[in-house]
Amino acid sequence: MTQLPFGREIQSRIYSAGVFGRTPSVPTHADSLERAGLKAMSPPARDYVQTGAGSGSTMDANRAAFDRHRIVPRMLRDVSRREQSISLLGSDFLSPLLTAPIGVAEMAHPDADLAVARGAKAAGVPMIISSQASVPMEQIAAELGDHPRWFQLYWSNQPSVVESFVRRAEAIGAGAIVVTLDTTVLGWRTLDLDRAYLPFARGLGIAQYTSDPAFQDLVEQRVNGGPGKQPDGRPTPAAVRSLLSITKHYPGEFRENLRSPYPRAAVQTFLEVFSRTDLTWDDLATLREMTDLPILVKGVQSVKDARLALEAGVDGIIVSNHGGRQVDGAIASLDALEAIVPVVDGHVPLLFDSGIRCGADVYKALALGASAVCIGRPYVYGLAIAGADGVREVLEHFRAELDLMMATTGVTSIAEIDSSMLA
Incomplete structure (x- = not known):
């Protein structure tokens, strides 16, 4: 098994860089x-x-x-x-x-x-x-x-x-x-609550699901089962930003996703099946x-x-x-x-x-x-x-x-x- 540098060697590397005016990019x-x-x-x-x-x-x-x-x-x-x-x-x-x-x-x-x-x-x-x-x-x-x-x-x-x-x-x-x-x-x-921000609801952090065949079957069932409940009233700027985030993070081409029901259905499905x-x-x-x-x-x-x-x-x-x-x-x-x-x-x-x-x-x-x-x-x-x-x-x-x-x-x-x- 190859041993990585000991602490003293890491120290020496940092101090040697300091001679040339370089400090660690990541604080210690x-x-x-x-x-x-x-x-x-x-x-x-x-x-x-x-x-x-x-x-x-x-x-x-x-x-x-x-x-x-x-x-x-x-x-x-x-x-x-x-x-x-x-x-x-x-x-x-x-x-x-x-x-x-x-x-x-x-x-x-x-x-x-x-x-x-x-x-x-x-x-x-x-x-x-x-x-x-x-x-x-x-x-x-x-x-x-x-x-x-x-x-x-x-x-x-x-x-x-x-x-x-x-x-x-x-x-x-x-x-x-x-x-x-x-x-x-x-x-x-x-x-998160004070910001009313849940990343998963915007399509972030769910790549294991959107890449999963069993999960995609559930999304398919949701899409084929009907459009579901639509938002009431005119869309707000925040709602548009959320939609763009969902679309961006879904697999596939952005323009096609924008017209597709699958990205939004994937988020809704995730929120229902997560735990x-x-x-x-x-x-x-x-x-x-x-x-x-x-x-x-x-x-x-x-x-x-x-x-x-x-x-x-x-x-x-x-x-x-x-x-x-x-x-x-x-x-x-x-x-x-x-x-x-x-x-x-x-x-x-x-x-x-x-x-x-x-x-x-x-x-x-x-x-x-x-x-x-x-x-x-x-x-x-x-x-x-x-x-x-x-x-x-x-x-x-x-x-x-x-x-x-x-x-x-x-x-x-x-x-x-x-x-x-x-x-």
């Missing part, structure tokens, strides 16, 4: 990265990325939990050789990092998920492809080449779409299916019958749910509160991780996301028992700033900082980062 400090990333986005995109549920208290809790845990460095240990690689679900990865599945990447950059794929591949970080991607999974997989990828599944209320997504994920060489459990309905996301609110743990058996791929569940916060996940036979659990976007006033993901670790007790890999902003956060999650960590908003900020290069730089910075954290705390492998390193 978490606050600066967030400010620059949000500044590079349109107002609707900025709100979509940064909003949490309700008052945002869950996002605050995520950060406070990291602040409560302090690292205790150890001295005079030989850290001249350090190794970040891990083994996960039978595959060897260069580091304990993956990209979290984030939808509607086109709001941050026109190259969207293709840029994420390029950046993740260049940084040596596996990509979890989103159901709400802006590009069909087949195109993303082509960009990734032989680089590892998983597929995140939002469980539609149409079984044919679920099975089709799984079959396509198998065909593109996905190493696992990640079922997101916490988004059977959208949380009360106040910034299944009566999903239960028993339904995971249906997914197991569909595929031999490892199945992970994402969004677990409760110790009781962790036990139910194990009873359902999942191959991995991702402890996550969706970055604070679903439930206001929820438990911090890091606190949930700490409680769930002894229940899982190493029976399956335990991954983590929500609130991760820097390499030190990754270190703390690993110390509390995470097998690997998913990076979310930070790489989206890098995407907005500099496209694929921005994604690569953010992920390289995470790897570099984690490596230097290992050196400065006296550990040489991921396995050595455990609870003894925390106060």
Whole structure:
């Protein structure tokens, strides 16, 4: 396995460029990265990325939990050789990092998920492809080449779409299916609500659906079933802009789409079939019958749910509160991780996301028992700033900082980062 540059080498690269007056195009400090990333986005995109549920208290809790845990460095240990690689679900990865599945990447950059794929591949970080991607999974997989990828599944209320997504994920060489459990309905996301902006209603972030044969069958049925309800009164400028957005993002030629009922029917169909609110743990058996791929569940916060996940036979659990976007006033993901670790007790890999902003956060999650960590908003900020290069730089910075954290705390492998390193 080829090892990417250590943190010191990344540092040297940055400092050497500084001699010639060049500073990093993507800031290394978490606050600066967030400010620059949000500044590079349109107002609707900025709100979509940064909003949490309700008052945002869950996002605050995520950060406070990291602040409560302090690292205790150890001295005079030989850290001249350090190794970040891990083994996960039978595959060897260069580091304990993956990209979290984030939808509607086109709001941050026109190259969207293709840029994420390029950046993740260049940084040596596996990509979890989103159901709400802006590009069909087949195109993303082509960009990734032989680089590892998983597929995140939002469980539609149409079984044919679920099975089709799984079959396509198998065909593109996905190493696992990640079922997101916490988004059977959208949380009360106040910034989006105040703007009255839902990207999916404008045709953004639904490329997995419009490229899917089972979904297209549903659209065909809708179109052939009649025109449906038409808007009342004269169209407003906002309605015209929405129609143009829907038309632009639908597969095919723009002028033909403008005259066609299919783009609008696709959006209406998506809004109806997106989620299944009566999903239960028993339904995971249906997914197991569909595929031999490892199945992970994402969004677990409760110790009781962790036990139910194990009873359902999942191959991995991702402890996550969706970055604070679903439930206001929820438990911090890091606190949930700490409680769930002894229940899982190493029976399956335990991954983590929500609130991760820097390499030190990754270190703390690993110390509390995470097998690997998913990076979310930070790489989206890098995407907005500099496209694929921005994604690569953010992920390289995470790897570099984690490596230097290992050196400065006296550990040489991921396995050595455990609870003894925390106060």
